[in-house]
Amino acid sequence: MPVIRQLPDLLISQTAAGEVVERPASVLKELLENAIDAGATAVQIALEEGGVKLIRIADDGCGIDRDQLALAPTRHATSKIASLEDLERVATMGFRGEALASIAAVARITLTSRAAGAPHAWRLAGEPGAAPEPAALIAGTVVEMRDLYYNTPARRKFLKAEGTEFAHCAEAVKRIALAHPGIAFTLTHNGRVSLQLPRADARRRAAAILGDDFLADAREVAAAAGPLRLSGIAALPAHARARGDAQYCYVNGRFVRDKVLAHALREAYQDMLHGSRYPAYCLFLELDPAAVDVNVHPAKTEVRFRDSRAIHQFVYHAVNKALSAPLGGLAAGAES
Numbered sequence: 149m150p151v152i153r154q155l156p157d158l159l160i161s162q163t164a165a166g167e168v169v170e171r172p173a174s175v176l177k178e179l180l181e182n183a184i185d186a187g188a189t190a191v192q193i194a195l196e197e198g199g200v201k202l203i204r205i206a207d208d209g210c211g212i213d214r215d216q217l218a219l220a221p222t223r224h225a226t227s228k229i230a231s232l233e234d235l236e237r238v239a240t241m242g243f244r245g246e247a248l249a250s251i252a253a254v255a256r257i258t259l260t261s262r263a264a265g266a267p268h269a270w271r272l273a274g275e276p277g278a279a280p281e282p283a284a285l286i287a288g289t290v291v292e293m294r295d296l297y298y299n300t301p302a303r304r305k306f307l308k309a310e311g312t313e314f315a316h317c318a319e320a321v322k323r324i325a326l327a328h329p330g331i332a333f334t335l336t337h338n339g340r341v342s343l344q345l346p347r348a349d350a351r352r353r354a355a356a357i358l359g360d361d362f363l364a365d366a367r368e369v370a371a372a373a374g375p376l377r378l379s380g381i382a383a384l385p386a387h388a389r390a391r392g393d394a395q396y397c398y399v400n401g402r403f404v405r406d407k408v409l410a411h412a413l414r415e416a417y418q419d420m421l422h423g424s425r426y427p428a429y430c431l432f433l434e435l436d437p438a439a440v441d442v443n444v445h446p447a448k449t450e451v452r453f454r455d456s457r458a459i460h461q462f463v464y465h466a467v468n469k470a471l472s473a474p475l476g477g478l479a480a481g482a483e484s
């Protein structure tokens with residue numbers, strides 16, 4: 149007879165980790181989102197060996213109280229929602245209370261944090277039952293992840309070469325940095341600075357990440373219809389690329405891959421684009437959080453719109469209009 153048994157907590161987290169912790173870049177994404185949710189204004193990221201050996205994120209956000217520190221890496225523990233109503237209007241990047249627990253199940257993590265007003269910081273090593281110890285930190289939180297998949301060798305086999313994993317990590321930083329120009333980011337890899345993004349406005353941040361020529365030949369998109377707003381930059385068709393690697397779409401500040409948006413954008417460019425070229429854009433859709441479900445997949449890059457037809461039409465018209473408007477790109481109009 150088959151025996152049904154309750155799985156131990158660590159094993160549950162290790163199976164669940166498959167959905168959240170696909171590779172170093174997904175760890176990085178989760179940790180960056182936590183820094184943003186904590187209200188950070190500057191985030192320092194240090195990676196070693198493509199993020200497999202080390203991912204360290206230091207932020208200057210609100211910090212975590214000593215009493216709360218041990219809860220942070222436990223499963224389904226979050227400070228961000230408390231009820232179903234909260235879930236339906238969630239404004240933070242995180243809310244599932246799963247990321248730190250999943251990461252802790254497949255790597256070694258250490259949390260060091262100093263809550264505002266605390267006389268000093270506290271440090272918690274990831275081992276089960278560990279107690280916080282006093283530590284030195286001026287403010288904010290440092291999360292350190294070491295040796296990804298050290299205890300799950302089957303997973304480790306799926307990791308790609310260091311350069312590939314690092315490229316995914318750098319992309320994760322860019323996606324978040326584009327949506328948060330007011331936050332400074334520094335990314336180092338194996339001790340060398342790879343990306344340095346000072347606080348900026350949205351245009352300068354886009355130029356820093358996508359290049360000045362992207363900005364020089366692009367149209368500003370700014371449209372509103374009822375509760376829907378679309379803003380950002382759409383490069384003119386002449387600047388379409390051979391690869392779809394400069395297509396950034398955000399829904400309420402979250403980078404998403406969405407069929408409805410992708411289709412609307414393809415249509416908006418259709419008449420103007422030749423051959424199999426990919427338009428470049430960085431667009432931010434804002435709508436009532438209750439009109440979009442972000443809780444489709446643990447990684448939250450998928451969304452479901454309540455009224456996808458209305459979204460499609462709105463985005464199509466906004467971008468099509470911006471692209472067909474006469475006169476030069478952004479550089480001509482605005483002061484940088």
Ligand code: ADP
Nearest residue numbers: 182186220226227242243244245246247248289
């Ligand atoms: P979630 O982000 O879904 O709440 P996480 O597992 O990512 O779940 O984090 C659990 C909790 O730990 C968060 O709700 C937050 O209270 C706290 N936390 C994690 N990272 C930070 C950070 N960098 N600064 C402040 N608090 C943090």
Ligand code: MG
Nearest residue numbers: 178182242247
């Ligand atoms: Mg989180």
